[in-house]
Amino acid sequence: MWKAYFLKIETHKYTDPKEKVLVSFDKGGLNIGSLKAFNFALVFKWWWRFLKNPNDLWARVVKSIHGHNFHSNHSSSSVWASIVSVCSNITIKKLLPTDCFRMLIGDDRRIRFWHDLWVGNEPLSHHFNRILHLDSTPNAYISDKWVDGNWLFTWVRDYLGGRNEDLINSLFGIIGKPVLCDRPDSWTCSLNNDGRYTVKKARELIDHLLLSTSQVKTIWYLFMSxxxxxxxxxxxxxxxxxxxxxxxxxxxxxxxxxxxxxxxxxxxxxxxxxxxxxxxxxxxxxxxxxxxxxxxxxxxxxxxxxxxxxxxxxxxxxxxxxxxxxxxxxxxxxxxxxxxxxxxxxxxxxxxxxxxxxxxxxxxxxxxxxxxxxxxxxx
Structure with a gap:
């Protein structure tokens, strides 16, 4: 496997005239696409596969070495840490949206309440990090906290303080009441209407941000050479x-x-x-x-x-x-x-x-x- 950390992320638009051929027909190019965007989309697919297939052998090996969280332990010099670093930079530079991977609630047996994206635009641990550390079960699933139609939390201390109480009330206002069904929890991708992640679509979105455009749209006649x-x-x-x-x-x-x-x-x-x-x-x-x-x-x-x-x-x-x-x-x-x-x-x-x-x-x-x-x- 090639080293993912060789991919240096730069968000400025290309100004080299030769790059005109890379953009899509609608933007005045020849719809070739850049290799940079193609590599980014391929690396980003590892994140999708890690979420979509958590029980595959390779995913279990990665979890045993680097932990269950995709973004954990990415400071090492391993190949997987390089992949995680590139994926993080792609979202930080807003080449792809941070909430493009989202959990669809089913029987609530696979969605971690704090760390998985299942409501809002980011995991609850990002916005409510203060009360996350007060939860005695920070890695619990939704099914562990949604009991008999009510949310059940176990805090590390009895008195949480007024500020934390306000945060908890805000949390309840966001999560509401989950709608459960018989199918298992699953991941979906917002980049495509069918919920699947495709390298083609991700590459198009990245190219849209990285490549310059022309005012003259490309005309391509299929009946011509x-x-x-x-x-x-x-x-x-x-x-x-x-x-x-x-x-x-x-x-x-x-x-x-x-x-x-x-x-x-x-x-x-x-x-x-x-x-x-x-x-x-x-x-x-x-x-x-x-x-x-x-x-x-x-x-x-x-x-x-x-x-x-x-x-x-x-x-x-x-x-x-x-x-x-x-x-x-x-x-x-x-x-x-x-x-x-x-x-x-x-x-x-x-x-x-x-x-x-x-x-x-x-x-x-x-x-x-x-x-x-x-x-x-x-x-």
Whole structure:
């Protein structure tokens, strides 16, 4: 087992641009998730297993060495003490809520009155530590204290004092009367609606706190290739290595002129919408689609037009597939010109887009079936 204490908990948000890929689609990333959050969620699962399966052999061995309380004896240098330390820090730093593990009352034979979380947001021993030390049975279960419909406590002395009496009255106001049933006591996790602890959900919650977010939500089309979706993500964030972006980052480039048309500075909107190659391509696509598509000037303007136009969803998906593939093909054409690749034939660019789009939406999205109808009536 790896050493859990190598996991250093830091609650500041990442600012490294490379971390953008880790966040979820809703927050502008690629939904990969961070290994830090994954490790935290895996370590935290040991706490859940310790509570959920107290009679397993490994749990009994841990209890015999470190005690019955999960958080006891965590100052040693053992592996288990390191796991306990990480779990404690996760709750202290509020990466996961402290009350995410809670006991469900059944027959009251497994819930310790003072030390288990069964009412409120924390164990009663945390809030009523003063009167806990006055109880002669601090490790008793609820079933030991709930006798014949009344709470039964045995104190170490007869006179408790006015302050302690007030605390006891406050305690009774919180615990009320437990509702018992025939099933055994059990643990539940509030992170999921079904009461189970899952590493996936815990990882999502930790990533939400640790990772920075973007104002641009990620669009991911299942009927498109993964590499094209990743390209579209970089395109919308303006993080493609066009010459203007490279120059702005201080990278020495021989020229910032557009390699596709040799006319104008190569920034994103010029390469994909204003370049002569791009303009000719979008003109052919508008004629082929035979729809009232405006002159492409940006992705946002295209998406605004697509939302307003009255077409069935199948036709809209086909238009999206053609436009996204065209953007990717323009980028591929540009790289072919820069790196002297074989794919730099402008005359075949339009036919390539129609072919590759047909293959993707036929086999991935089942949006089209016949090649001849695709060529003549794509919508």
């Amino acid at each position: 993964r590499k094209v979706n990743i390209f579209l993500w970089r395109f919308r964030l303006d993080s493609l290595p066009v010459r203007w972006n490279l120059s702005a980052k201080g990278i020495n480039v021989s020229s910032i002129v557009c390699p596709s048309c040799n006319n104008g500075v190569e920034y994103r909107d010029h390469l994909f919408f204003e370049c002569d190659v791009a303009r000719d391509l979008w003109h052919k696509i508008r004629i082929w689609l035979d729809c009232d598509m405006p002159q492409m000037s940006s992705w946002d303007s295209f998406f605004t037009w697509l939302e307003d136009i009255r077409l069935r969803q199948l036709s809209k998906d086909r238009i999206i597939a053609v436009v996204v593939t065209s953007l990717w093909a323009l980028w591929r054409f540009r790289n072919g010109v820069v790196f002297l690749d074989s794919f730099c034939n402008k005359s075949s660019l339009f036919d390539f887009i129609r072919l590759i789009t047909f293959r993707w939406i036929k086999h991935r999205g089942h949006l089209v079936s016949n090649w001849n109808s695709w060529l003549s009536m794509p919508l």
